[in-house]
Amino acid sequence: MLFWQTGVRKGANVFNRKVDSDLIKAAKEYKIGFIRLAPDKFETTQRDFLLGNADSYQGLIPKDLKVLKDVLDAFHQQKIPVVLTMLSLPGSRWKQNNNDKDDLRLWSDQAFQKQAAKFWQDLAKELKDHPAIVGYNILNEPHPERLYNTADSAIYNVEQSKVQKNLFGFYSSVVNSVRQVDSETPIILDSSSYADSKSMSSNSRMS
Template structure:
């Protein structure tokens, strides 16, 4: 199945589409709803499938915008009537700023100044989203659409957006792994890992990260939404988490969830019974997984490790109630 407006540089692979639809069928049978979220677009290949190299082509050449819009038009046309589909998230963790001259977690003045220079260019993320949304709406006027903030979905990266997108069926998504220097798996390899709460590198310096700092950081997308009269029910923390062996992971998850619940925004944690990486599978606690876990991955068999209640998972499980 090729796109009718295909440039010739991408095509829909029927076998892959069949696999996707079969997965959606299983989700529907299990009573689950799914947000379709690609890790790659034409011109933006996911680094883990690209030799760990960041692919910046989408942010340099609008030809890839046209291909991305055609990709999404085809995908929406194929999936719009599937009952398991709850929404489309246009791309996971875009980062047009990364090689575009804007430092991660720059202050608001620098963010605004940077964006003024990018308006109309290939690094104009809101304009890319508008291009893709218009293509989707040609075939699917109803399915809700989610858009991630820039700089890998950072909660402070909506700051430079001058306005919300025109489509009223859009939700604005951010991810929360800050301070990344502490919450990510490389931290555990340090001679002395950063802890939470604690002093952690962030932006151009170091800061004390605790409940108060989590609250102030997560207030930024709320402030942006309020400024533009966007209801909080159109905000979503599309991902959040910390490596489960982090000293203080339980407290970090509790602090993040307390802030999100107080704001009454949607949230989804990463990750629930991950099938290829144990780092943020909180039901495993802080212990190393045994060899059968990895052997099952190698053999393409179901994960054999029984999950159980753990302090790490408790902040999440108590909020899930009887829905686990």
């Protein structure tokens, strides 16, 4: 938590297919305070990086995990902290990796929520002591509203109490799973409607 308690932090997203030394050096030269890293585009022999297959999570893919750790090592060597986020989770494959279609199974099937919690638990167990990591960001821009209304113009015309109950129930499960193996790393939770704070209200907070 010390990282987050020492003034305003300004970072940058890295959602690249490959993270090489030139990118990391450029981040250092620009004095970027931290990197928010999503590894979902990284090359893999599986269907989905780290996950193996978002249709049925069976455990972390060792080769993919090594690739991720090597990238984290490289950022640490340049003293650039990293917030790790995911664009895909079990039952929620990233749209760009899913024929441009929303994958909303995570929000309608408890089995996928359990798989996602297990995925993050496995990942936290592997990364909890990595010196580059300053936060886990569970899912980039969640949008469970799509489960109830698919129209872009109507994403806010959804009963938010229903949406937040679904989202926070999921978050509670993931946070509890992570905390079983890692009691210290900060956990960052995006609001719904693609992380739009307007979707939050005074009566829709996690306890």
